[in-house]
Amino acid sequence: MTSLRIEAHPVLEFEKKKKVRFFFEGKEFEGFEGEPIAAALHAAGVKMLRRSPHKNRARGFFCAIGRCSSCIMEVDGEINTMTCITPLKEGMQVKMQKGHGEIKP
């Protein structure tokens, strides 16, 4: 399978950003600093970001601009983080939240 990252484009040029490591469900992944977490996961082949609280259905991102809440995950302990607009940082711990997630004291 070819990579989902666009290397050459007839019109656009994409700025090369710094590579960072982050963790998804405890497993190490690579992405680029500052890109949305959901974009980094998508490029790494992760499409399911959580399961719906009532019917346990798989959920991915949908709008990609912070409108629909389909992409919410637990990021560094904080639940309901919209990963489609939250910039990726080195060492981030990203998890699928269970049900509605749990607010930590």
Added chain:
Amino acid sequence: MSRNTEVFVIGGGPAGLSAAIVAAELGAQTLLVDDSAKLGGQLIKQTHRFFGSSNRDAGIRGISIADKLCEDVKNLKDRLCVLENTAAVGFYSNNEAGILSQNAYERVSYQRAIVCTGATENSLAFENNDLPGVYGAGGVQTLMNVHGIRPGQKILMIGSGNIGLIVSYQLIQAGVDVVGLVEGLPTIGGYLVHASKIRRLGVPIYTSHTILSALGETQVEGATLCQVDDRFRPIPNTEFDVECDCICLAVGLTPLIDLFQQAKCRMVHIGELGGLVPLHDSSMKTTNPEIFVAGDASGIEEATTAILGGRIAGARAYESLYGSNDKVEQIVAEAKEELKTLRSGSTGERIRWGRERVLQEVGAC
């Protein structure tokens, strides 16, 4: 904390940028907020050369139009303050609004507000439409043209309006295999120039077809399509499957209007304009005399008309504070003339109808 401004513009797409530029150029202290990280609204995702009026940006790529407007904004920085990553979240009764940026909440006291929030995408009902891999056309464009990541390897496009056609072409440019374009109507919705480009590239176009379901457990692995009759009812025994790893919905837009409703602007439903829109007169003023509207929020149209509507709203908002002058009248007259040309001809017919209905409703109230 709170801020004061004479003109408060919400939304930094072509409409909001143009409104803010004109209001500030004329001399009003102006604040512009946009909830995304980069100004330009829909334009920052548009890599194609634009259709529209030739003296206003036709033939130029959407991204370049955005760059040009942002340059104008920068040159006005003495009078025009811009806050990115900042959403307007509500209006209060005493000409105050709330804005939220990165966990900080502030109040804005304004004299006139111009609301240019654009539109939201419509969804479509079919089995498994919630599977990861079913994306809106806006989401696909953001991922691909802003972040440089393909939505998948093989994509199925639903909807053959201009957005469906243009995004299909953009996907091909980005190296994605477009496995088909599905349209419920017997004919293609968008401009033929866009359609023939797609067809030449070998994308199968399924008119009079619909999607029945997305296939897959945790992500899209395919889709079941079928033919429909002239009342959009599926025709039995015409079902077939296509293989794909994502499905893109380009089935129309609806004006984003919650802020107007909250500010008690009178709303009217006009199908030709995409649904509920705030009633507004030819100066883009809503029934709340302190609030103006421009762009897709006033009816789904195009970037070129959004720019012109924004210019009128900016000039009229300034005028309502300081009175008219030659410059105001010139800006408005030029914009109106250009709008008339843009909306002439058969492609502008629906919009003309919709626009006339808005003005009739205003006259009646």
